[in-house]
Amino acid sequence: MSTTEDNVREILAKTFPDKDLSSEDNLVTSGEIDSMSAIMLVGELEDEFGISISPLDMTPENFASATTIAALVDRLEQD
Amino acid sequence: MREMKSKASNVVDWLQRSANLYPDKVAFDDGTRSVTFAQLYKQSCAVATRLAREGAVREHVAILLPRSVGQVISMMGVACAGGCYVVLDDGSPADRLVSIIKTFKPAVLITCDRTAEMGETLLPGRCIRLKDACNEAPNDSLLADIHLAAKPSDLLYVLFTSGSTGTPKGVMVTHANVLAYVGWFSTCFAIGPDTVFGSQTPLYFSMSVSDVFSTICCGATLFLIPRMLFAFPVRLISWLNERKVNTLYWVPTALGIISRWDVLSVAPLKSIANVMFAGEVMPTPTLNYWMDHLPAAHFANLFGPTETTDICAYYKVTHRLADGEPLPIGHACEGCRTAIVREDGSLAAPGEEGELYVAGPFVAAGYLNDAARTRASFVQDPFDASDPRPVYRTGDIVRLGEDHEMRYVSRKDTQIKRSGYRIELGEVEAAATACAGVASCAAVFEATKNQIVLFCTGRGFDSEALTSALRARLPKYMMPDRIETLRSLPVNRNGKTDRRALLAVCSVKA
Numbered sequence A: 001m002s003t004t005e006d007n008v009r010e011i012l013a014k015t016f017p018d019k020d021l022s023s024e025d026n027l028v029t030s031g032e033i034d035s036m037s038a039i040m041l042v043g044e045l046e047d048e049f050g051i052s053i054s055p056l057d058m059t060p061e062n063f064a065s066a067t068t069i070a071a072l073v074d075r076l077e078q079d
Numbered sequence B: 001m002r003e004m005k006s007k008a009s010n011v012v013d014w015l016q017r018s019a020n021l022y023p024d025k026v027a028f029d030d031g032t033r034s035v036t037f038a039q040l041y042k043q044s045c046a047v048a049t050r051l052a053r054e055g056a057v058r059e060h061v062a063i064l065l066p067r068s069v070g071q072v073i074s075m076m077g078v079a080c081a082g083g084c085y086v087v088l089d090d091g092s093p094a095d096r097l098v099s100i101i102k103t104f105k106p107a108v109l110i111t112c113d114r115t116a117e118m119g120e121t122l123l124p125g126r127c128i129r130l131k132d133a134c135n136e137a138p139n140d141s142l143l144a145d146i147h148l149a150a151k152p153s154d155l156l157y158v159l160f161t162s163g164s165t166g167t168p169k170g171v172m173v174t175h176a177n178v179l180a181y182v183g184w185f186s187t188c189f190a191i192g193p194d195t196v197f198g199s200q201t202p203l204y205f206s207m208s209v210s211d212v213f214s215t216i217c218c219g220a221t222l223f224l225i226p227r228m229l230f231a232f233p234v235r236l237i238s239w240l241n242e243r244k245v246n247t248l249y250w251v252p253t254a255l256g257i258i259s260r261w262d263v264l265s266v267a268p269l270k271s272i273a274n275v276m277f278a279g280e281v282m283p284t285p286t287l288n289y290w291m292d293h294l295p296a297a298h299f300a301n302l303f304g305p306t307e308t309t310d311i312c313a314y315y316k317v318t319h320r321l322a323d324g325e326p327l328p329i330g331h332a333c334e335g336c337r338t339a340i341v342r343e344d345g346s347l348a349a350p351g352e353e354g355e356l357y358v359a360g361p362f363v364a365a366g367y368l369n370d371a372a373r374t375r376a377s378f379v380q381d382p383f384d385a386s387d388p389r390p391v392y393r394t395g396d397i398v399r400l401g402e403d404h405e406m407r408y409v410s411r412k413d414t415q416i417k418r419s420g421y422r423i424e425l426g427e428v429e430a431a432a433t434a435c436a437g438v439a440s441c442a443a444v445f446e447a448t449k450n451q452i453v454l455f456c457t458g459r460g461f462d463s464e465a466l467t468s469a470l471r472a473r474l475p476k477y478m479m480p481d482r483i484e485t486l487r488s489l490p491v492n493r494n495g496k497t498d499r500r501a502l503l504a505v506c507s508v509k510a
Helices: A003-015 A035-049 A066-078 B002-007 B011-021 B037-053 B069-080 B094-104 B116-122 B130-134 B140-149 B175-188 B207-218 B227-231 B233-242 B252-260 B284-293 B371-377 B425-433 B463-473 B499-509
Strands: B026-029 B034-036 B060-063 B084-087 B108-111 B127-129 B155-161 B169-174 B196-199 B221-224 B247-250 B274-277 B298-303 B313-316 B337-341 B353-359 B391-400 B406-411 B415-418 B421-424 B440-446 B451-457 B482-485
Touching (some): A003 A066, A035 A066, A035 B227, B011 B175, B011 B207, B026 B037, B026 B069, B026 B207, B034 B037, B034 B069, B037 B130, B037 B140, B060 B094, B069 B130, B069 B140, B069 B207, B094 B116, B094 B169, B108 B116, B127 B130, B155 B175, B169 B175, B175 B207, B207 B221, B207 B247, B233 B252, B247 B252, B252 B274, B371 B391, B421 B425, B425 B440, B425 B463, B451 B499, B463 B482
Parallel strands (some): B026 B221, B084 B155, B196 B247, B247 B274, B274 B298
Antiparallel strands (some): B415 B421
């Protein structure tokens, strides 16, 4: 696992404290992500990685799991 | 159209009429399932016949289903059986559902595969699967008999709302209430067969009564927006555009998600013509964002409690307000009467603050099995001793502006609105007090941060145990954002908990 994914996992643990989310879990289909947690999560990700997440990046595909979120972060960090 | 509406004496009349006029038009669609008006009527008759077979004619029936077309079929099925329904929140903790069931005392509970297990614990042996009920052969003559015996004063549903002592209050709403209220809503906003709703509010909240029943009344089409889409706002916009949604009736928080992400700059809405909102204060900057992006659309602020079916006053936005200017809540709905009343019971002068009282056919029939609270809030008309119809004291403090439009000031009590949800802080406190080790507590609402902060005193409880105790009793939307422990709660000169002092503590600690 890359360090980005580790950090993302930590942030997820903070945003969803009662859930035990493995990289296989789908945040979207499990219904975990709702509008309030999405806003919180994006806030944390932007602060932690110094990136700017546009509404166009807010897709179920990008936010399906820690792995996909880490991939999004990596992409945005490169910009 | 207005005359036709008033000829109806029961919401089933509306469904029958729309099924005759628009049989193959999509009435409701939740993304998985879709029903036309003819199908909705037929399935409602099937469900009603099944309920009758269970002995549940003119009875209380509870509905425990996820957000879906199935909820609407169940609601109308109960109505066709002459009964009164409650739509339960399938995300509510078990304790809260048990409390509601205890007050509502349903004869039957409608469930589906997903909710069947919970259903069995709530009402063992008295659960019916919706899909089975839809397969029942309708008994037309029985249904006709039931319909003939129906009265406008019959209850249609009970809607449970947060109770300050911890037990949810059940607001009883009649067919007459819904006919009058939806008659107003659909006329005021020109709802018709061309209206396409993108419905946001859950079906266990009063706002859903407006779009669901005006759809049934007017032959409109209603798409239930999957909750998940609010986390993915650009997806939400595409979803609305694909379905040519032209009318929104949302809580301001939902509209705020779009403006916060500046979604409309990258993903414009193509078909929206009408945006109505209610349930909480609408921040003017949010409204201005929407008006800037939809210059041709009509916007309206609606205001009212569940106890007046949904709304009692409204304000159609006619001009752009400055970002810092609060939006008026407007004037009484046509057919409804409001009064602003001083503490001594006399009418407030224009500009003066007072409690909003509401009279007229939207006023609900009281709280289920709670004569004391009903007496306290549904009172004799203070200005007309000869009128026996009760007047509802909203507990909202308002004042009349120079433009004859009312403005909201505050609550009289500790009820708050957060993200459109009505929350009695007392209900949060009751849940905390139930945790072993908590000696006393007080919940306050920091409006600027939209946060509920819970202060507790006592020994022998830890934050984990307290959070579990709260989760067992409160739906997610009522959970406090922060929990602080104090040695003792500050007290004011009257010996009551000093909530202002607690709010001051909040801002220091932040």
